[in-house]
Amino acid sequence: MPTIHSERGVLVVRVVYDGAPLSGKTTTLRTLAERLGVGISSPEERDGRTMFFDWVDYVGGLFDGRQIHCQIVSVPGQEELRARREHLLASADAIVLVADTRASEIDGAYDVLRELRPRCREEQPPVGLVLQANKRDDPDAVARHRIHEAIEGIVPVAIVETIATTGEGVREAFVFAVRLALDRVRALADAGLLHEGRPDVDGPDELLEELTSLEKAAGVSPAWEPAPAAEPSPFEVEIAQLSPLRAAVQAAMLSMEEEKVFVPDPMMPGGFIWPPVDGRTLLAEVSRLDLVPTRTSRGDWWASGSGWRFHSSAEALYPDADGGRRALIDWARMHAVHSRVLSSGRTVILAGAGSGRFRLWQLVRVMSSLRELLMAALEHAEPEQLVLHVRGAAEQLLRAHDAILRSELGIPCTLWTVSADFGAQPHYVGLMPFTADPGAADQKEIPALLEREFTPILRGMSRDRSDYARIRGSLARWHAREPSSVAAATLARVAEAATPET
Ligand SMILES: Nc1nc2c(ncn2[C@@H]2O[C@H](COP(=O)(O)OP(=O)(O)OP(=O)(O)O)[C@@H](O)[C@H]2O)c(=O)[nH]1
Ligand SMILES: [Mg+2]
Structure with a gap:
């Protein structure tokens, strides 16, 4: 659970590294710690295998003026240690799934993805997921497009290719995961649900203590019970009811003067993408497609290809971020309330259009009609x-x-x-x-x-x-x-x- 640390004034979030046994979780945390210039703590290892977790603390970046303290934790992959893994997963604000992408091992990663994805979505707000496609240096590594094809049927998920042993891509995957975690925090803060106090666990010693005491109290089940699906979540309803629907639409077109062309940016600031977390994941997916919107004679912008459509109406231009944010919230609310009628995979984005202006976009997955x-x-x-x-x-x-x-x-x-x-x-x-x-x-x-x-x-x-x-x-x-x-x-x-x- 993200927490505003009442003593230190920082925002504490947790990124958990999961993955099949020996996929490279510990190696990832080691090189990440090295690159971030911080230490790593691994309470117990046996024959090179993680028994509890690896822990890295990293303080960097700001959220609403507060420093972000990121607890980076890896789980033990061995099946016998599943209870520990489950407990750690339940505490994640974002998850990096470290996948061994060698042909002989990749199915194990897909299994983990199948298991994780529904759980992540059932959390409200959802827990973001990044697929860290690891061991790309191995000659038997499966081609990236094959991985995309294979996971298409499971989920949309952002993929970052890495070689954990050299550190290549590791930081990128981490930074993206932190973005997803902050989207979650933003959604909680908007709903007035951001926890303030002392974090449940404030360091590796406390986490070890927590895990061991849980195990002593035999019969404790993992905290991550899947919630029943289908009904719109209370969170969605809450967001939907935050304030009455307002006609915040800036009807007049501000001008036809040069606008910055929209480029999907998965690292764009939180609070400008809906839905939180999932929207950013989709954005990461479409950013690979190099779709460049063009302007129609009516003044609308649009692009289409590779299973996606982007669209922004001529009128959806705002003179400043505040006006754009109000429109984004209205649109987000409408999408959330009517999610049963609308096709899935929709994302609404407020993007800078140059000269301080902002434009409201929709990204819609193409579905057969x-x-x-x-x-x-x-x-x-x-x-x-x-x-x-x-x-x-x-x-x-x-x-x-x-x-x-x-x-x-x-x-x-x-x-x-x-x-x-x-x-x-x-x-x-x-x-x-x-x-x-x-x-x-x-x-x-x-x-x-x-x-x-x-x-x-x-x-x-x-x-x-x-x-x-x-x-x-x-x-x-x-x-x-x-x-x-x-x-x-x-x-x-x-x-x-x-x-x-x-
Ligand atoms: N070639 C190659 N080997 C890697 C890479 N990442 C990890 N390895 C190797 O994979 C093996 C397992 O790595 P670990 O980091 O211990 O795996 P783990 O996921 O932490 O394992 P458990 O905690 O026991 O589940 C080690 O021999 C690593 O050197 C990589 O990118 N390329
Ligand atoms: Mg390990």
């Missing part, structure tokens, strides 16, 4: 299969319509903006409009919505598919089987109207 699904099916699927897709898309669109209307977000419900995964609850996958679209209320009529969305699709089918008569027939049969279904009736009618004249 109903339209893409239909376009893919249109090319290859058999008529019956295609009609199943059309039905599925219509039903998904209506579910989304309902959720979007209830959210009162004023976002457009179209085949382009609704997620394509039929098995899951529909999500809005489009960009967040800068201001709610009053026209969104016009979408209330279901037949009109379906007609508007499916007419171009069915026209395309009637033009491009020689078997269109079968498609139309299949839709007509659906309507006959389910005469009370508004979707079936509408689509049968639209299909009929789209039939080319002979």
Whole structure:
């Protein structure tokens, strides 16, 4: 738990180094201590293996004018010592996962990542995670892009390549972890939950004492019990309710004069990224992509590629940081409150735009929409299969319509903006409009919505598919089987109207 040390006036945070056995945790802390010019304390080792932990103290940097005292702790990797490891993990404000990236060992790191990631997210605010891809000097080290591919399915996570034995990359991974820890502190401070007093543990001797006394009291379970998932966390709700929604939008465009082009910077100051912690991790991921936003004729900025879109509306420019921060908080609140409707992986950023101005950006992970699904099916699927897709898309669109209307977000419900995964609850996958679209209320009529969305699709089918008569027939049969279904009736009618004249 981060603590404002009441006697020393410093902010105490803890970065914990975790990882599979022999991945290089102790080596990392040794070279890190050397590079930071401080000592290291390792209470007990046996045959070169960590039995309790390694401990490094580092004081450096400022948070709201206070010095930051970072407790850097590594865990013991051996399975028999799991209880100690768990206890140390439970105390982390950020975690560096040291991964042995040799082909023979890397699966062990993925296992640890699978275990850690949900736990980190369940903490509120979340505990940031950095993957320190270690042993890059080994000829059997797996290529970086392969690591990215492999972990894509698990999580977005920031990766820093290191050679712990020489120290290469070690400091970079540490500094990024401290940033993530400070994001957590910032979120706690904003919610008035930052603890002040004496830290639970103020040095390696006290930590050793804590671990040994816990073990004496047999039957004590590790402190890191996973919380039940799904419900929005109390923290999110709290943040969402911090103050009433304000129309803090600076509507007028300040000027079209030269602006600094946005470059995603994972080291940008805390308090300018939402969500805390996870936002910075995503930022680290997208910063590798070298996406350079361009300006549209309307004055918006945008960039797209490698599975991401960046966007900033022309109006989202603020003359100073205060105005920008208010808008960021409003947007963050809106995203948090509606997280069930919105696709995941969204990040909101307030970035310097030059001349003291700030611009509000959204980074949105590209997710496949109903339209893409239909376009893919249109090319290859058999008529019956295609009609199943059309039905599925219509039903998904209506579910989304309902959720979007209830959210009162004023976002457009179209085949382009609704997620394509039929098995899951529909999500809005489009960009967040800068201001709610009053026209969104016009979408209330279901037949009109379906007609508007499916007419171009069915026209395309009637033009491009020689078997269109079968498609139309299949839709007509659906309507006959389910005469009370508004979707079936509408689509049968639209299909009929789209039939080319002979
Ligand atoms: N080639 C190479 N060897 C490394 C690197 N980092 C660590 N090692 C070696 O890996 C072995 C294990 O390193 P440790 O730092 O003791 O590993 P650990 O994760 O602390 O191990 P436990 O605490 O027992 O779980 C040692 O022989 C290190 O020299 C690296 O970047 N490259
Ligand atoms: Mg060790």
